[in-house]
Amino acid sequence: MIKKKQLESFLQQVPDFEGKPNWNLEQHMTPPSFASEIIQLILNEESLENLVCADFGCGTGMLTAGLLCCNVAHVCAYEFDEKVAQETLQTLQEMHDGAFDLIITNIKHHKFPSHKVDLVLMNPPFGTKEANIDTVFLLQAFEHSNGNVYSIHKSSTRQYLEKLAIENKRTFKVLKEFEFPLPKKFSKYHKKDLAFTQVDFIKFGYVKQQEGKQEIQLN
């Protein structure tokens, strides 16, 4: 298993957004120390070896880079911003020879075929600029994955997300609370250059459906 320090120093090579991040897309990089800790938390839950993974709203590719260090089979990284996608493809190719691909898309209207990925890891927009976009990302992740979904959300939405998880037959477990650094332009309430937002790193566990069995019980 890769060591946290080793992973963190690898992830420190991921450059931040070039130029001005797009405010409307809530572009902010997951700090390498967080990404590294997040990967360790996932490895405590399950082995990532040979899994087919997806990263929704990959941005700089920080989480994709983290997954690539864990012997996954492949990562599909989805990004809306065309320029960011091209930069991320290039930097990750220089950093790591693992198997990953970038797809430019809008997760909101992206369609997925019936065969699914094994795991989704994402740091979606928090929904500060566009209400409910975090929920849209989550529902798409539930739909596209026959496995666990790991995601970062504002702690203030915890109760709502727990309900959403149960409605979608997922288990809900907060693996860690973080103070997430956000540039102050992401919130009108923040006076300092960098403000902190309380976020949860959440596991939305996959529950194998046993429809056939249930029918027999009902009869």
Next chain:
Amino acid sequence: MRLLVHNLLMCNKCDKNNYPLKIEVNKSVIMELEFKKDAILKLIPKLDFEVLSNTVRELGFKQFPKQIPPNVEQDLAFLKDLHRVLFETHIMDGQLTCPNPSCKRNYPITNGIPNMILTEDEQ
């Protein structure tokens, strides 16, 4: 864009007959990657193999099998072909087209990345 990704993409604009997308390749490259037998074997049941096979054969690899060979675990030649097709072949430039005759929406592949974003009036 690897063909593994092609296996996971459908037309975002329409709801029927929108999979698999037709693929047109202007430029492709081979980038070598370490062969991992276990990873390939685990991947096979997760693929739409028929779609992959049709695509690969349409693109010119006529000997590629239509079905997963029996005794696939011992069939090293096939596994290596599959590895080359799934992991080492990159479509750098080309386009994807919706197979639905009433749609035929094109999605460009530029610098190795497909663009699946719809315009506002298509959503």
